Amino acid sequence: RKEVEQDPGPFNVPEGATVAFNCTYSNSASQSFFWYRQDCRKEPKLLMSVYSSGNEDGRFTAQLNRASQYISLLIRDSKLSDSATYLCVVIAGNFNKFYFGSGTKLNVKP
Amino acid sequence: GAVVSQHPSRVICKSGTSVKIECRSLDFQATTMFWYRQFPKQSLMLMATSNEGSKATYEQGVEKDKFLINHASLTLSTLTVTSAHPEDSSFYICSAPMGVSNEKLFFGSGTQLSVL
Numbered sequence: 001r002k003e004v005e006q007d008p009g010p011f012n013v014p015e016g017a018t019v020a021f022n023c024t025y026s027n028s029a030s031q032s033f034f035w036y037r038q039d040c041r042k043e044p045k046l047l048m049s050v051y052s053s054g055n056e057d058g059r060f061t062a063q064l065n066r067a068s069q070y071i072s073l074l075i076r077d078s079k080l081s082d083s084a085t086y087l088c089v090v091i092a093g094n095f096n097k098f099y100f101g102s103g104t105k106l107n108v109k110p
Numbered sequence: 111g112a113v114v115s116q117h118p119s120r121v122i123c124k125s126g127t128s129v130k131i132e133c134r135s136l137d138f139q140a141t142t143m144f145w146y147r148q149f150p151k152q153s154l155m156l157m158a159t160s161n162e163g164s165k166a167t168y169e170q171g172v173e174k175d176k177f178l179i180n181h182a183s184l185t186l187s188t189l190t191v192t193s194a195h196p197e198d199s200s201f202y203i204c205s206a207p208m209g210v211s212n213e214k215l216f217f218g219s220g221t222q223l224s225v226l
Binding site: 032034041042043044045046049087089091097098099100101102103 | 144146152153154155156159201203205207213214215217218219220222
């Protein structure tokens with residue numbers, strides 16, 4: 001079983017739409033959680049960390065559900081520039097390894 | 111500016127040759143670095159964890175004799191793809207954790223390897 005699983009999408013949404021992605025993780029001892037954004041053939045960039053209490057950064061809201069072992073990312077008022085692949089990342093294991101989900105592709109259309 | 115420098119950014123080589131990829135941490139010491147591989151339309155797959163001064167730890171299914179990792183200093187880790195074959199063509203990217211609890215991950219810009 002994969003450490004982290006995501007729906008690959010693509011999610012095709014119009015500008016201004018609200019879109020949500022989920023991600024599940026298998027290791028209940030996972031310590032930290034993040035959402036990264038990756039543009040085609042570029043390195044991933046940190047979008048936001050995910051805290052137990054949930055956190056918001058502008059149009060982006062991230063939530064963690066430890067009981068069900070999933071995290072979510074909500075994007076409000078989608079912009080064309082939000083088009084990218086969103087990677088769910090979990091830190092787990094003895095060496096604090098970062099495990100990446102397969103990514104969810106988002107296409108925001110005019 | 112970049113905190114992790116990776117080069118080369120692109121390599122084209124003949125089958126059977128070896129290719130070395132360097133990853134340097136800038137302005138900070140990285141006792142640990144991670145090496146990932148990404149095939150088209152797939153996620154980053156963790157290949158190995160590079161540990162300064164000791165042997166790298168490899169993920170299941172990754173051949174350690176095929177992908178040699180050296181982490182000889184606190185700012186440099188190298189990945190050598192030995193006797194490369196076309197199926198090794200991929201995007202290789204390194205990263206280094208940083209922060210109080212190593213909770214932040216900084217990436218190099220990646221290396222696109224094409225083996226002819």
